[in-house]
Amino acid sequence: MDIERFNADWLQAWTDKDVDRLVGFYAADTVYKDPQVPHGIEGREALRSYLQTLFSSTPPMTYLPEMVWAIQGGFCGRWYCDIGDGGKEGKMRGFDLVLIENSLIKHNEVYVHPLSEAANA
Template sequence: MDIERFNADWLQAWTDKDVDRLVAFYSPNTVYKDPQTAHGLTGREALRGYLETLFGSTPPMVYTPDTTWHIDGGFCGRWTCDIGEGGKEGRIRGFDLVLLEHGLIAHNEVYVHSLTDAS
């Protein structure tokens, strides 16, 4: 599997807010955690519901891959995200821990922090 391509395609689905395409990257019993779901979500359908609500309540967000590191069973990926048109509502840097099973995301933990112009 080309991890860099997988990561770029996956982040593009986040940018596009394409719930169906995005959920297809995840295994049926996936575990997903981010700052809003610290205890995590389990399963594609729970993730689907979360994404539909999230995408309906957030401005445009453009995710850009930065660096991808191969690890046993998956990868870690760092990215940036411009929030709002042209990033006018802010910019964040994120880091994903992604564990794969049969080419699908079985476990995904997301960590983020805000960036300032000097970052």
């Protein structure tokens, strides 16, 4: 598996807020965790419901991959995100732990850090 291509395509689906395409990256019994759901969501359909609600309540967000590291069973990836048009509503840096099984995401943990304007200079 080309993890750089997988990561770039996956982050593009996040940017596009394309729920159907995005859940297609995940296994039926996936586990997903992020700061809004730190205890996790289990299953593709629960993730679909979460994403529909999330995407309807957030501004445009543009995810830009920075680096990926292969690990046993998957990869870790760091990315940057512009929130709102051109980052007008903020910027953040994120890090994903992604475990893959049968070419689908079995486990995904997301960690994010807001970036101040001074950090972007």
